[in-house]
Amino acid sequence: MKALFGGVLYCFSLLVQVHGTNFRFYGYEPQRISPAIRYTRPVLRPELPLGTQAAQNAISATVAQVHVNNYRFYGHHYQLPQKISPRVWHPRPVIRPEQPVSTQSNNSTTSTDTGRQCKSRPLDLVLIIDSSRSVRPGEFEKVKIFISDMIDTLDIGQYATRVAVINYASTVKIEFHLKTYFNKVDMKQAVSRIEPLSTGTMSGLAIRTAMNEAYTEKAGARPPSQNISKVAVIVTDGRPQDKVQEVSAQARASGIEIYAIGVDRADMQSLRLMASTPLDEHVFYVETYGVIEKFTSKFRKTLCGKDICSLGTHGCEHICVSTTDSYYCKCQDGYILNEDKKTCSKEVKPVVVVDPCKCESLVQFQRTVQSAIQSLASRLEEMTKKVQQYEHRLRHF
CATH class of the missing domain: 3.40.50.410 (von Willebrand factor, type A domain)
Structure with missing residues (x-):
């Protein structure tokens, strides 16, 4: 009996060597068994608490890396998304002290703003x-x-x-x-x-x-x-x-x-x-x-x-200038302030009128000077001629 069983085993080993692992046994061909899959434990970041959506995303991402997004698990086929977007963390907005914080009640709005800027009284x-x-x-x-x-x-x-x-x-x-x-x-x-x-x-x-x-x-x-x-x-x-x-x-x-x-x-x-x-x-x-x-x-x-100039009640025609408790008016270049201290008039430059008497005196003076110069020039010319005559006589003496 032992000899018969040993002979069967020997024949079976010969068949395996000839046909490999793919053979039919009484008309049945078993499927090839895939090697066992080893799953690595996902590593979660310390800031992600277990049970949150971020933690689940981290686990899914780790499984996708192991199975390349397409794998079989206990006979079921799973398809993971090709890319998992990272979770976006939004910091909590910080309200600066200088920003007014408004609270709404029904349809009205109440603000802690202290009011508009004052534009007067430097x-x-x-x-x-x-x-x-x-x-x-x-x-x-x-x-x-x-x-x-x-x-x-x-x-x-x-x-x-x-x-x-x-x-x-x-x-x-x-x-x-x-x-x-x-x-x-x-x-x-x-x-x-x-x-x-x-x-x-x-x-x-x-x-x-x-x-x-x-x-x-x-x-x-x-x-x-x-x-x-x-x-x-x-x-x-x-x-x-x-x-x-x-x-x-x-x-x-x-x-x-x-x-x-x-x-x-x-x-x-x-x-x-x-x-x-x-x-x-x-x-x-x-x-x-x-x-x-x-x-x-x-x-x-x-x-x-109060800024009287900004209120528009000052009455200045051109320029209003605010002071501590009041205001005053100014005019643009080329204008002068009228006696009412509010309106402006075109500045007119005075025309200088020359006294005719002074003009005639000036002309007479110019004539007198010119006549004196001509007289001196004439006398100088006469003296020059006399000097020339004396020189001529001396050369022929």
């Missing part, structure tokens, strides 16, 4: 901010936002409003002068870079620095002849550690209008000593730095005033 504006140790970093940031909002409401420019910022604690630092920036973008960037000094509260020293250094023509203040208002706004949350009454009086006497804003622990008596009169229009108080921005619209109305 100023030399100095902002004096307290950054002593009592002002927390978050509170100081709110002060800088308040300053940026004020800048947004003003008409900034070399011939419009100029702004300087003074930072003070126990020491005083002029962050930038009136002549440093004439556009809002650079000015607000400089404000964002201001760092607190975090020491004492020398408010009197800060006001003296503004008067003696910031409001000078060298630092960018305009001369008195231009009649530009000088305005200082001081923001503080404490009691001054130096005397403010005398130096504030000197500053006001020099023509500086002072507004005083007190926050939280500010001493009201000191604010009243620093501010200009009337006090109810120049002294303000808020409980926290979180609501200081409500003064933006207040200062806009106070500092801007």
Whole structure:
């Protein structure tokens, strides 16, 4: 029996050698079996959480690379897309502090914008901010936002409003002068870079620095002849550690209008000593730095005033020029301002009329001079002839 079974195996091995792996056995031809497929584990990026669409896309992309987009799996045929587009990540938009944020309610729109820019009353504006140790970093940031909002409401420019910022604690630092920036973008960037000094509260020293250094023509203040208002706004949350009454009086006497804003622990008596009169229009108080921005619209109305020229009610025929509280009219070249100080007339150059008497005298004088010259010429000619005669006689003597 063993010999018979061994003979069958021997014959089967001969058939395999002759026919290879493709042969018929009792009329049945089995399909060729493909080699086993090894699937690699997909590698997910750490920022893609499992179960998200991005993770599924990553797995599909890995399978497509292994099977070249066309493969069989457990007897089913799958066709993957030829190209899988990468997921686009959109960063969250950041709203800058200077951009107004609008909220809609029903059909109405409410905006935190502080109002339109004021185009009148050019100023030399100095902002004096307290950054002593009592002002927390978050509170100081709110002060800088308040300053940026004020800048947004003003008409900034070399011939419009100029702004300087003074930072003070126990020491005083002029962050930038009136002549440093004439556009809002650079000015607000400089404000964002201001760092607190975090020491004492020398408010009197800060006001003296503004008067003696910031409001000078060298630092960018305009001369008195231009009649530009000088305005200082001081923001503080404490009691001054130096005397403010005398130096504030000197500053006001020099023509500086002072507004005083007190926050939280500010001493009201000191604010009243620093501010200009009337006090109810120049002294303000808020409980926290979180609501200081409500003064933006207040200062806009106070500092801007009315631009009479832009209102069109001035009556100037040619040119209207705005001043601090009023206006005046000018004429174009070749015209002069009439007595009504509004209308213009063509400039007429006066005609010079020559006195006829003076003309006749001049002609007579010219004739007299001409006659004298002719007489002298005649006498000179006679003398020349006589000299020639004398010379002729001498040669023949």
